[in-house]
Amino acid sequence: MKTFTRVRKPHATHPAQEPRNATRPADTSPEQRRAAMARRIEVSDLDIYYGDFLAVRQVSMEIKANEVTALIGPSGCGKSTFLRSLNRMHEVIPGARVEGRIVMDGQDLYAPHVDPVAVRRQVGMVFQRPNPFPTMSIYENVLAGMRLNARRLSKSDADAIVERSLRGANLWEEVKHRLDKPGAGLSGGQQQRLCIARAIAVEPAVLLMDEPCSALDPISTAAIEDLIQELKTDYTIVIVTHNMHQAARVSQETAFFNLEGVGLPGQLVEMSSTKKIFSNPDNAATEAYVSGRFG
Numbered sequence: 664m665k666t667f668t669r670v671r672k673p674h675a676t677h678p679a680q681e682p683r684n685a686t687r688p689a690d691t692s693p694e695q696r697r698a699a700m701a702r703r704i705e706v707s708d709l710d711i712y713y714g715d716f717l718a719v720r721q722v723s724m725e726i727k728a729n730e731v732t733a734l735i736g737p738s739g740c741g742k743s744t745f746l747r748s749l750n751r752m753h754e755v756i757p758g759a760r761v762e763g764r765i766v767m768d769g770q771d772l773y774a775p776h777v778d779p780v781a782v783r784r785q786v787g788m789v790f791q792r793p794n795p796f797p798t799m800s801i802y803e804n805v806l807a808g809m810r811l812n813a814r815r816l817s818k819s820d821a822d823a824i825v826e827r828s829l830r831g832a833n834l835w836e837e838v839k840h841r842l843d844k845p846g847a848g849l850s851g852g853q854q855q856r857l858c859i860a861r862a863i864a865v866e867p868a869v870l871l872m873d874e875p876c877s878a879l880d881p882i883s884t885a886a887i888e889d890l891i892q893e894l895k896t897d898y899t900i901v902i903v904t905h906n907m908h909q910a911a912r913v914s915q916e917t918a919f920f921n922l923e924g925v926g927l928p929g930q931l932v933e934m935s936s937t938k939k940i941f942s943n944p945d946n947a948a949t950e951a952y953v954s955g956r957f958g
C-alpha cells in the first residue's frame with residue numbers, strides 16, 4: 664500500500680510535499696508510526712474572511728497532538744469557519760481567504776508551495792450530518808476518499824483498508840456481512856461511523872469533526888464519543904460541539920469562541936484545559952456560557 668513516510672526527523676519533508684509513492688520504512692512499528700503521525704497545530708494571528716466580511720479575528724492557539732480539542736461558543740461565532748480553515752476547506756468558497764499562519768509540525772499549511780489537496784488528506788473532516796454516498800456500497804463508501812485521491816488499489820489492499828477503517832470506526836462487526844449493501848441502508852449513527860471510517864481510510868494525522876453527533880440519538884452519540892476516545896491514540900482531534908456535557912466528556916482542551924456583537928467577527932476568548940474551562944475559567948463570558956447562562 665502506498666502511503667506517506669511517517670517517521671519524524673529534523674527538517675523532515677512535510678507530508679504535503681512528499682512524493683505519492685513514499686513508503687514506510689520496514690523497521691517502523693505501528694506504535695512508532697502512530698506516534699510520528701500525530702500532529703500538533705499552531706495557529707497564529709489568524710483572520711478568516713468571506714469576501715470583505717471578517718468572520719473570525721486574530722485567533723492564536725496551540726492544538727496538541729493526540730488530544731481532543733473542543734471548540735465551543737454561541738451560534739455564528741465562527742467555530743465551523745475556523746475548523747474549515749484548519750484543512751483549507753474554507754478557501755473552496757469563492758472569495759473566502761485567511762490571513763495569518765497555521766503551522767503543522769513546523770510547516771505552514773498556507774505556504775505557497777503547499778498543495779491544499781494534500782493538506783486535506785492529512786487533516787480529514789467529519790461533518791454534522793452523516794453524508795455517505797447513498798447509492799454506493801458500504802465497501803465503496805470507505806474507499807471513496809482514496810478513489811478521489813486517484814489511488815490505484817489491488818483487491819487485497821482495498822479489502823485490508825476497508826476492514827482496518829471499519830474496525831477503527833467500531834463498525835466492522837455490524838456491517839462485515841453486508842459490505843456490498845448501500846451506505847444509505849445504515850442507521851444515522853452507523854452512517855456517521857461510516858463517514859469516520861471513510862475519513863480514516865486515507866490515514867490522516869488530524870480529524871476535524873463539526874458537531875458530529877448533533878443528528879444522532881443518545882445511544883449513537885455515546886458510541887461516537889467512545890470512538891473519539893479511542894481515536895485520539897492515533898489522531899489529533901478537533902471537535903465542534905454545542906453540547907457542554909459532550910465537550911467535558913470527550914476533550915482534554917477547550918477553546919471558547921464568542922462574538923462581541925451582531926456583525927462583528929468571532930474571536931477566541933479563552934483556551935485552556937477542559938477541566939479549567941468548566942470549573943474555573945478566567946473569563947466571565949466563558950463562565951456564563953459553560954454554565955448555560957447564555958448562548
Ligand SMILES: Nc1ncnc2c1ncn2[C@@H]1O[C@H](COP(=O)(O)OP(=O)(O)OP(=O)(O)O)[C@@H](O)[C@H]1O
Nearest residue numbers: 713716718736737738739740741742743744745756
Ligand atoms: N459561506 C459563507 N459566506 C459568507 N458568510 C458565511 C459563510 N459561512 C458562514 N458565514 C458567516 O461567518 C460567521 C461564522 O459562521 P460559522 O458557521 O463559522 O459559525 P458557527 O460558530 O459554526 O455557528 P453554528 O454554531 O451556528 O454552527 C457567521 O456570521 C456566518 O454568517
Ligand SMILES: [Mg+2]
Nearest residue numbers: 742743744873
Ligand atoms: Mg457551525
